[in-house]
Amino acid sequence: MLKDGKIYIGTSRKPDDTVNKGEYLDLKYANRHGLVTGATGTGKTVTLQILAEGFSNAGVPVFCADVKGDLSGIAAIGERKDFLEKRAATIGLDPYDLQEFPVIFWDLFGEKGHRVRTTISEMGPLLLSRLMDATDAQEGVVNIAFKIADEGGLPLLDLKDLRSMLTYMSEHSDELSRVYGNISKQSVAAIQRDLLVLEQQGAENFFGEPALKISDIMRTTNDGRGAISVLAADKLMMNPRLYATFLLWLLSELFEQLPEVGDPDKPRLVFFFDEAHLLFDSAPRILLDRVEQVVRLIRSKGVGVFFVTQNPLDVPDSVLSQLGNRVQHALRAYTPREQKAVKVAAETFRPNPDFDSFETITQLGVGEALVSTLESKGVPSIVERTLVRPPSSRLGPLTDPERQKVMAVSPVADQYDEDIDRESAHEILTERAEQAAKEEEEQRRAEEEEDREIDESRRWTLPGFGGDDDDDERERSGRRKSTTRRKSSRRRSSNRQTVTEAVIKSAARTAATTISRALVRGILGSLKKGF
Structure with missing residues (x-):
């Protein structure tokens, strides 16, 4: 439900449980990013669903991950159920319209959506090293591999390309080390083992061609609605490092490819990062710096990023401070760490004199949240205890036949489902x-x-x-x-x-010339002494 360029989230309540006012997310400030948090079963997925619906109706494309499979129902028209009708009546949502939304399903494994992949070159050495949990020495070898590939005209597209490059480097480590720095055969062997593990975990499905085009997740329909790209992540979550690295790669690609647009009236794309804690767990400092940079600067590209996680402590302070729109579902506070999380969540809100945010967070019911969004001039609104609106689309997953039907009429049907293995x-x-x-x-x-x-x-x-x-x-x-x-x-x-001839071009020739001259001078010097 839209109102004057704003997405309706729900209706707030006063301390005496009487209806207060509607709570909205202003599209103009949606690229200032957001955070949806709460314990398992408190309604985070439904909040994500209604936000995606609102952005789609506003003509904003959405990309989100479906971790449990429940989000796929957004492609089907909603069903009138008693508890949904009751919620709509309580918050004054009249009429309570039901509708289906334009959805493109994606899947790294090609089972529940169109294949989505990228190349080794596009992933880059930093994210690839993160994916393999590489040491500093191993990361150095990966960087050298990319350098040699660039200079030698050797495209790195899939895992077998990288393995072949590493084998080549190991066989010619002495010559290459003189030009690019030390290439330890032990480090190369360790990387090869890591690549084997990644392959067994399904990463080989992610690397290759045709690579995903950013434009295909930024589509709008003929009636002006934004397409909702849903990534099937239930199987992908078995390899959480691959999941987090893929989403970070996608964010980085958006950041690098999209032009500057300043602060538009509405975002060009909204990106939901579910299970966001997986991105930050044990992440090296250089990677955290990269995430912070992307989040800080990507808003000027017209992209809004919403992190969805259980605990606000999962997100580093440097990133948390940039998330202006907040939806906080219930948290439990039984342990010292949980109490700290509740305190952090409560302190991030602009206080409401009618209630104590710390106590309220532990008392919220299912489908209820503390909401604070950016208002005029980007100032956070006073936090309100809010009953979240029911979704217009189906609450629950699609059946397999329904999913296949949606995929068959997809605008990217047959574009990504066949592998291309060109010379590399x-x-x-x-x-x-x-x-x-x-x-x-x-x-x-x-x-x-x-x-x-x-x-x-x-x-x-x-x-x-x-x-x-x-x-x-x-x-x-x-x-x-x-x-x-x-x-x-x-x-x-x-x-x-x-x-x-393969890779050591001008640097090797320069080194050879220098050595030859030194040898000639040495020989001539010895001849002179002999005479």
Whole structure:
């Protein structure tokens, strides 16, 4: 339900339980981000659902993760149930309209939605290292791998490309270390093991082509509503690090690709990050800095980010301070940590003289929340105890046939469901290795043939006849020296093709020139001393 560019959240109540006034989220300040918190079963998912409905009706595309499968019902028209009708009557929601919403289902595994993937190159070394929980030394090796790939024209698209690159680096670690810094074979081996673990956890489904286009999660329909992209995350949650890294990658892509728009009348996209604590758990400082930077600056791109989590303590203070719109469901306060969480949540609100926020948070019922949103000039409103409105779409999951029907008419149907495996680092390095092996085999055969010719020559040369023994010996000696020179020349040629030509370009040539000059000066210096 929209009113003057605002999304209706619910109706607040006075301490005597009488209806007070409607609580709204102003679209103009929706890109100032938000936070939805509360214990399990208090109504966070329904709040996310009604916010997504409101943004969609306002023409704002939405991206959200469906952790438990319940959010898929937003694609179906709601059902009139007694408790929903009662809530609508209590808060004065008349008429209580039901509707379905335009939804695009996504799934990293391609089971409950269209395949969503990105390439290793687009993920970047920082997030990839985070995904593998790499040490500093291993992260350095990953950075070198990306550098070598860029300089050598070796696209890193999927996991096999990265594995091939790491194998190449290990085989040529001595030469590459002289140019790019130390490349420890132990670190390479550890990264290879981590990649194997990721592959077994399903990460191979995430890396590859066709990569997700940001424009496909920013669609609007012909009637002006924003499309709601729902990521199936129930299976993905079995690998929470992959889940958090994927969503952070998506945020980073939005930040890097979208142009500056300042403060628009409504967001260009709203991004809901459910189970947000997974993003910050054990995250290194450099990653936290990245998250803080994205959250702080992405609002000028017209993107609003809403974190959904159980506990406000799950979000670092540097990020929490940037979340202007707050919906706080009930929290329990039995342990010291829970009491601290309630205190933190209560202190973040603009106080209401009618009630104590600390006590109220522990007394809220299901579907009830403390709400404070940004008002004129971006100032937080006084916190209000609010009954959240019932959703217009279905409360609960879709059936599998219903989901398949939605996917069949999706605007991205058939665009992402087939894998594309074009030539990349794996194929290029494999081809080079095969070519090097072929040349080495040809060299070996040529050497064997020359050895046979020498042996044959020796067999038919009879010493002592014609007085040419010394000449024959000099001829054989000269032939052996010539063969040795040819072998050495072929080895150098092979090395150039398999190592230098692949990735070590100008830096290697510069180093080789410097060493050659030093050797020449050393030789000339020794000759002078001899004379």
